[in-house]
Amino acid sequence: MDRIHLHILLRDTAFTYSNAYNKGKTLVFSKVPLPDYRADLDERHGSSQNEVLCSVFVTVNINICVFLLTLCLNYGQIKMSNETERRVENLLSRAQSNNNASASTSTVSMRQSLPSTSTAVAESTTYVDKQKLSFQLRDMQRSKKMMPSARSMQSFREKLPAFKAREEFLKAVAANQVLVISGETGCGKTTQLPQFILEEEIDNLRGADCSIICTQPRRISAISVAARVGSERGEELGETVGYQIRLESKRSTQTRLLFCTTGVLLRKLVQEPDLVGVSHLLVDEIHERGMNEDFLIIILRDLLPRRPDLRLVLMSATINAELFSKYFGDAPIMHIPGFTFPVAELFLEDILEKTQYKIKSERDNFQGNSRKKRLASVKNDPLADVFQDVDINKEYGNYSITTRQSLEAWSVTELDLSLVEGTIEYICRHEGEGAILVFLTGWDEISKLLDKIKGNNLLGNSNKFLVLPLHGSMPTVNQREIFDRAPANMRKIVLATNIAESSITIDDVVYVIDCGKAKETSYDALNKLACLLPSWISKASAHQRRGRAGRVQPGVCYRLYPKVIHDAMPQFQLPEILRTPLQELCLTIKSLQLGAVASFLAKSLQPPDPLSVKNAIELLKTIGALDDLEELTYLGTKFYCHPSIVPLLKFYCTCFYLLLPNFDLCRTTSMYTTTGSKHWKDAAHWIRLPVPGSCINNRCCSCLS
Numbered sequence: 001m002d003r004i005h006l007h008i009l010l011r012d013t014a015f016t017y018s019n020a021y022n023k024g025k026t027l028v029f030s031k032v033p034l035p036d037y038r039a040d041l042d043e044r045h046g047s048s049q050n051e052v053l054c055s056v057f058v059t060v061n062i063n064i065c066v067f068l069l070t071l072c073l074n075y076g077q078i079k080m081s082n083e084t085e086r087r088v089e090n091l092l093s094r095a096q097s098n099n100n101a102s103a104s105t106s107t108v109s110m111r112q113s114l115p116s117t118s119t120a121v122a123e124s125t126t127y128v129d130k131q132k133l134s135f136q137l138r139d140m141q142r143s144k145k146m147m148p149s150a151r152s153m154q155s156f157r158e159k160l161p162a163f164k165a166r167e168e169f170l171k172a173v174a175a176n177q178v179l180v181i182s183g184e185t186g187c188g189k190t191t192q193l194p195q196f197i198l199e200e201e202i203d204n205l206r207g208a209d210c211s212i213i214c215t216q217p218r219r220i221s222a223i224s225v226a227a228r229v230g231s232e233r234g235e236e237l238g239e240t241v242g243y244q245i246r247l248e249s250k251r252s253t254q255t256r257l258l259f260c261t262t263g264v265l266l267r268k269l270v271q272e273p274d275l276v277g278v279s280h281l282l283v284d285e286i287h288e289r290g291m292n293e294d295f296l297i298i299i300l301r302d303l304l305p306r307r308p309d310l311r312l313v314l315m316s317a318t319i320n321a322e323l324f325s326k327y328f329g330d331a332p333i334m335h336i337p338g339f340t341f342p343v344a345e346l347f348l349e350d351i352l353e354k355t356q357y358k359i360k361s362e363r364d365n366f367q368g369n370s371r372k373k374r375l376a377s378v379k380n381d382p383l384a385d386v387f388q389d390v391d392i393n394k395e396y397g398n399y400s401i402t403t404r405q406s407l408e409a410w411s412v413t414e415l416d417l418s419l420v421e422g423t424i425e426y427i428c429r430h431e432g433e434g435a436i437l438v439f440l441t442g443w444d445e446i447s448k449l450l451d452k453i454k455g456n457n458l459l460g461n462s463n464k465f466l467v468l469p470l471h472g473s474m475p476t477v478n479q480r481e482i483f484d485r486a487p488a489n490m491r492k493i494v495l496a497t498n499i500a501e502s503s504i505t506i507d508d509v510v511y512v513i514d515c516g517k518a519k520e521t522s523y524d525a526l527n528k529l530a531c532l533l534p535s536w537i538s539k540a541s542a543h544q545r546r547g548r549a550g551r552v553q554p555g556v557c558y559r560l561y562p563k564v565i566h567d568a569m570p571q572f573q574l575p576e577i578l579r580t581p582l583q584e585l586c587l588t589i590k591s592l593q594l595g596a597v598a599s600f601l602a603k604s605l606q607p608p609d610p611l612s613v614k615n616a617i618e619l620l621k622t623i624g625a626l627d628d629l630e631e632l633t634y635l636g637t638k639f640y641c642h643p644s645i646v647p648l649l650k651f652y653c654t655c656f657y658l659l660l661p662n663f664d665l666c667r668t669t670s671m672y673t674t675t676g677s678k679h680w681k682d683a684a685h686w687i688r689l690p691v692p693g694s695c696i697n698n699r700c701c702s703c704l705s
């Protein structure tokens with residue numbers, strides 16, 4: 001039967017409403033009005049599209065499937081055959097182990113509540129007490145400055161470019177509610193600018209009333225910068241300078257400068273929308289454009305008219321300053337030149353020439369498997385296209401034949417860990433002293449490289465080499481170990497993800513090895529999934545990585561990709577708000593209680609397409625994640641913990657039929673809807689989704705493809 005006949009037959013017999021989804025491949029017939037959700041609008045969103053590896057897809061699928069099964073098992077006495085029961089149990093235990101492995105990167109943390117932030121010691125004290133406190137703080141600051149250790153720090157600080165801009169900066173802060181700082185790497189913006197404000201306030205006896213917050217995109221930078229500023233002031237961490245990150249803080253009633261993660265401030269704003277008691281807010285590394293940073297900016301712009309006394313400073317090394325200035329009503333921009341010791345830069349071709357490392361791809365043994373053919377098969381990677389067009393013999397004519405052959409065999413998609421190992425070995429054998437910082441994309445690469453290093457004849461000697469992993473999911477106590485100096489006669493090698501990219505100073509790092517990629521949320525248009533996949537970094541990130549060397553002495557940056565790729569990298573990364581699937585974005589906004597989704601997103605620095613946003617909300621309502629008032633339902637909170645679930649819901653409805661043959665969906669659904677429990681109703685609402693090839697209650701769906 002063709003589509004048209006089926007359409008007419010179903011419509012005329014029982015179903016009044018019909019709609020075509022999935023570009024007309026799926027027809028849904030219904031006795032009740034059908035949603036307007038249009039999948040094609042999703043495809044308009046996000047330009048960072050990747051194909052998901054099969055294994056990723058399967059893992060995600062299993063997790064979601066299990067979640068749905070758990071949901072049913074929790075909410076209903078579903079009768080199952082022994083065989084089905086066994087299959088379900090298998091799935092549950094597989095997912096349990098998968099979840100355990102990835103628990104550390106869970107987004108659950110997004111919803112953790114803040115410890116109460118009593119910024120206002122001064123508030124609870126009388127005017128006289130406040131004055132007394134201000135005098136105390138000033139005297140303490142003066143006496144600490146006199147100590148010999150603080151004096152040597154002071155002379156170091158005075159050499160930083162930020163110091164020359166001190167007066168101009170303080171005047172600009174006093175005169176403007178918003179200030180945009182473009183401070184180049186190493187100028188001292190992170191450690192000095194918040195400190196200048198603190199010193200100025202305390203010196204002018206405003207210490208009791210001042211409360212400065214400086215946000216950092218990551219936990220490790222919040223902690224390490226707080227520790228550095230504390231030590232520059234000759235204090236213990238937690239006195240006037242402290243930090244607060246998720247589930248951990250070091251602060252006291254004396255704390256006047258608090259370094260915290262962007263997420264912590266976001267949650268504070270939800271609890272205290274007027275940020276009462278905070279006098280200055282500095283947002284660092286604003287160029288990173290994570291979802292939290294973009295949300296924060298929207299909220300702050302709304303807050304400023306309500307808090308004319310609040311001062312906001314937006315800072316970054318490689319900032320698109322005009323964009324931010326315009327967003328905040330043409331806020332003034334101040335530029336501070338950078339300072340780093342010279343850092344030599346070597347690209348893949350130079351590294352291959354120096355190390356004589358031979359890249360050999362197994363696939364190249366097959367005749368006709370040329371670089372151009374291989375690269376042509378790499379989809380959605382403009383940088384692969386750039387490299388594909390390079391004539392190796394012409395472009396690298398000055399390099400040896402071995403180097404040119406290696407460049408021919410080099411893979412744009414997979415990082416050659418033996419090349420990383422070879423580069424580390426080369427540095428250890430031929431270069432001078434100094435720690436090595438290696439940028440990799442994730443835990444998988446870090447642990448594989450750790451194994452390779454262990455097995456390496458030279459590097460495997462644990463008396464000579466101290467190898468430390470650094471990953472966002474590690475406990476902060478382990479993360480902090482990277483800052484400790486290696487024992488005498490030992491070389492420190494840090495294997496890190498991009499969390500070591502900005503704001504941190506590992507003071508003995510001389511060599512940086514940059515693989516050129518980082519895992520980022522990408523939108524897989526094919527499978528309609530958000531996925532964390534290695535993607536090329538931007539020039540701004542590459543610059544930051546290089547900047548981790550040369551902070552206290554000259555350094556070398558080894559880039560494990562050709563210069564042509566570096567030159568073709570985008571200047572800045574696409575903001576996360578434009579990379580994340582809209583349904584997930586909407587759920588995040590709702591779970592953070594940031595108000596109506598469409599109007600909230602419309603206020604962002606680079607808003608997503610409004611029609612696509614409306615469409616995403618429509619889908620979330622249809623599947624029962626949001627109610628009619630656009631509030632998060634119980635199911636919505638569950639989907640939020642499993643963000644990839646939304647686009648796959650229809651698929652899993654089918655799975656239910658395959659896995660639970662004895663599950664009487666129609667009966668169970670009506671039973672649920674009549675129990676009166678909100679959770680049952682949510683579940684029932686979801687279960688009533690159209691399922692290909694099935695007739696459920698008053699809807700029927702036909703899959704024609």
Ligand SMILES: Nc1ncnc2c1ncn2[C@@H]1O[C@H](COP(=O)(O)OP(=O)(O)OP(=O)(O)O)[C@@H](O)[C@H]1O
Pocket residue numbers: 160183184185186187188189190191192228316317339502503504505506507547551552
């Ligand atoms: N923990 C530390 N140990 C030793 N020196 C440090 C430390 N932290 C900072 N410094 C010194 O202070 C300088 C300025 O550091 P700061 O983090 O303020 O720079 P920045 O301008 O924010 O740079 P970036 O944007 O690259 O992070 C560094 O280049 C380094 O010389």
